[in-house]
Amino acid sequence: MARPKPPTFDKQKVVAENRRARxxxxxxxxxxAGIALTGTEVKALRAGEGGIxxxxxxxxxxxxxxxxxxxxxxxxxxxxNHLPKRPRKLMLHGREISRLTGAVxxxxxxxxPMSIYFNARGKAKVELALAKGRQSRDKREYIKDRDWKxxxxxxxxxxx
Numbered sequence: 001m002a003r004p005k006p007p008t009f010d011k012q013k014v015v016a017e018n019r020r021a022r023x024x025x026x027x028x029x030x031x032x033a034g035i036a037l038t039g040t041e042v043k044a045l046r047a048g049e050g051g052i053x054x055x056x057x058x059x060x061x062x063x064x065x066x067x068x069x070x071x072x073x074x075x076x077x078x079x080x081n082h083l084p085k086r087p088r089k090l091m092l093h094g095r096e097i098s099r100l101t102g103a104v105x106x107x108x109x110x111x112x113p114m115s116i117y118f119n120a121r122g123k124a125k126v127e128l129a130l131a132k133g134r135q136s137r138d139k140r141e142y143i144k145d146r147d148w149k150x151x152x153x154x155x156x157x158x159x160x
Contacts, residue, residue, distance in 0.1 A: 009030075009032050009117075009119075009125070009127055010119045010120050011115070011117040011119070011127075012117070012118055012119055012120050013117060013118045014115055014116075014117045015045045015048060015049075015050050015115075015116045015117055015118070015124075016050045016051050016052045016069075016115060016116040017052075017114070017115045018052050018053060018055075018112065018113055018114050018115065020053060021112045021113075021114055021129065021131065023134075023139065023142065024133065024134060024139075025110065025112055025129070025131035025132065025133055025134060026131060026132045026133075026134055026138070027112075027114075027129045027130075027131050028103075028109065028129070028130045028131060028132060029129070029130045030114065030127055030128070030129050030130075031092065031096055031100070031127075031128045031129075031130070032125055032126075032127060032128075033064065033090040033091060033092045033125065033126045033127075033128050034090065034091035034092075034123065034124070034125060034126075035066065035088055035089070035090055035091070035116070035124050035125065035126050036088060036089040036090075036091065037071075037088065037124055038082045040073070040074040040077040040080065040081050040082050041071050041074075041082050041088075042124060043074045043076075043077070044071050044072060044073070044074045045071060045116065045118075045124055046118070047074075047075075049071065049072050050069070050070065050071045050072070050116060051069070051070045052066075052069045052070075052113045052115070052116060054068055054070075055067060055068040055069040055070075055113055056068065056110065056111060056112060056113070057090060057111035057112070057113060057128055058104075058111065059097065059100060059101045059104060059111075062094075062097060063089060063090075063097070064089070064090040064092055064097060064100065064111070064128075065087045065088065065089055065090065066087065066088045066089075066090055066113060066126060067087050068085060069085070069088065069113065069116075070084055070085055071084060072084050090126060090128065092128075100130065103130050107132075108132070109130050109131060109132050110130075110131050110132070110133060111128055111129070111130060111131075112128070112129045112131045113126050113127070113128055113129075114127040114128070114129050115127045
């Protein structure tokens with residue numbers, strides 16, 4: 001008997017989203033990773049602040065790190081506040097890390113954070129995608145397909 005499929009990522013509150021990534025990259029596979037945060041970073045994220053528009057992830061020494069993500073300082077934080085753009089460690093299983101390492105090194109793929117969110121248990125998570133960069137001609141083709149799907153849906157709605 002086949003094992004039941006696990007549910008998709010349980011996103012209760014999305015804090016930051018990387019919308020540009022779907023346009024710039026062809027998404028292959030998605031992973032859910034925990035993120036190691038300090039107290040003031042969690043409070044800033046719960047307040048809805050944070051951005052991952054220009055961030056990426058990389059594998060260093062068998063660990064995955066989120067680079068260049070911006071979580072601004074917490075407004076009520078004191079001298080123990082965090083640095084806004086510090087590298088943050090992502091928590092993944094060893095098998096997932098080795099899989100990501102192989103894909104990045106051999107296939108030339110990129111690790112792109114898609115969103116930061118809180119799950120049902122209140123834990124901060126990062127949706128990480130294994131992606132391949134698109135060329136400008138591929139982007140134009142993507143725009144054409146997207147526009148045609150939108151027009152097709154509009155025509156079907158009007159005629160049906």
